[in-house]
Amino acid sequence: MEKMLSLIVPVYNEEEVLPESFRQMDAEMKKIGYPYEIIYVNDGSRDGSMKILRGIAAANPQVKVRSFSRNFGHQTAVTCGMDAAKGDALIIIDVDLQDPPEVIGRMVEEWEKGADIAYGKRLKRKGETIFKKVTAFAYYRVLKAMSASAIPLDTGDFRLIDRKVADVFLRMREHNRFLRGMSGWMGFEAVPVEYVRNERFAGKTKYTLKKMLRLASDGIVGFSDRPLTLCGEFGGLLLFLTLLGLIALIVLACCKVPFPAWLWAVCGLVALNAITLLFMSLQGMYMNRMYDELKDRPLYIVAEELNMDK
C-alpha cells in the first residue's frame, strides 16, 4: 500500500498566520506527492484561530483538527497531534512559517533513503531578538554538556519521524515533556537537514519568557542529573577544604602559634554544611531514581531483529 504522511501543526493564537500557513504547507505536501493529512492541534487559542480552522477543515478533507479546552502548551499539543496521526512518517512543524515548508520535501527524501528521524538543524535564525539568539545558543550548549542523551545542537522540534519511532515515542507518557530530549534518548538513526530559520510570518512569539524558562528547565531537570551530582561535588570540595583548614589549625596549635579560637568553630560549621550538602545530593539521587521509575519508559528499544522467531 502507498505510504502516507502526517503533518502535525500546533496552533496557539495564530489567526494572522493560519490562512497563509495552510496555503504554503498544503501546496508543499501536494508537491511531495504522497497521500497526506494535516493535523492542527488548537492549544486553547483565545483569538479567531478555531474559526479559521473550522473553515479550512470544512473545505479540505485532508485537514483534521483537535482543539484543547485550554492552553496545555506546545509540547503537549504536538503529542496530541502525534496520537491522532495515521501516517507512516510524522512531520512536526510550527504554524508560523519559521520552519520553511519546502524543507519538508528534503526531510522526506532522507526518510526514503532510510533515516528514522530527519531533524531540522538551524544554520541561522532570521528576525529573532539578540536575547533569544544568545540564550538559545548558550542553552543548547549547556544542555548538551549536561545531558547523557544525544541532543543535537541548534535543533528545535521541526522534524520528520518514522512510524516505528513515533510508536515508541508515544509509549512515553511522562507529563513534563521535552520532545527533543525524548527523541535523543530513543536513539535511532537521526539525520540532520540544515536550513535557515525564517522570520515569523506574522504575529508575535507565543513562547513567553515564562514558557521558555519552563521548557528550558524541563530539558535540564528531565534529561540530566548533573545539578544533583554538582551539589555533591561542591559538598565534597568544601569538606576537603575544611579538612585542610583543620590540619593547618592543628599544626599551628602544636607549634604554639597563637590564633583566634573562633577559627575552630568556623571549621566545624563549614564541615557541617559540607556534610549537609553531601547528604542532600544523596537524597536527590534517590528521588532521581524514583522519578526515573515513575516515567516508566521502555527498558530498551529494539530497532531491528534478524532471524527472531515470533
Ligand code: UDP
Ligand atoms: N504554541 C502552542 N502552544 C503554546 C505556545 C506556542 O501550540 O502555548 C505553538 C505556536 O502556535 C507555534 C509553535 O508552538 O506553532 C511555536 O511557537 P512560537 O512560534 O510562538 O515560538 P518561537 O518560534 O518564538 O520559539
Ligand code: MG
Ligand atoms: Mg515561531
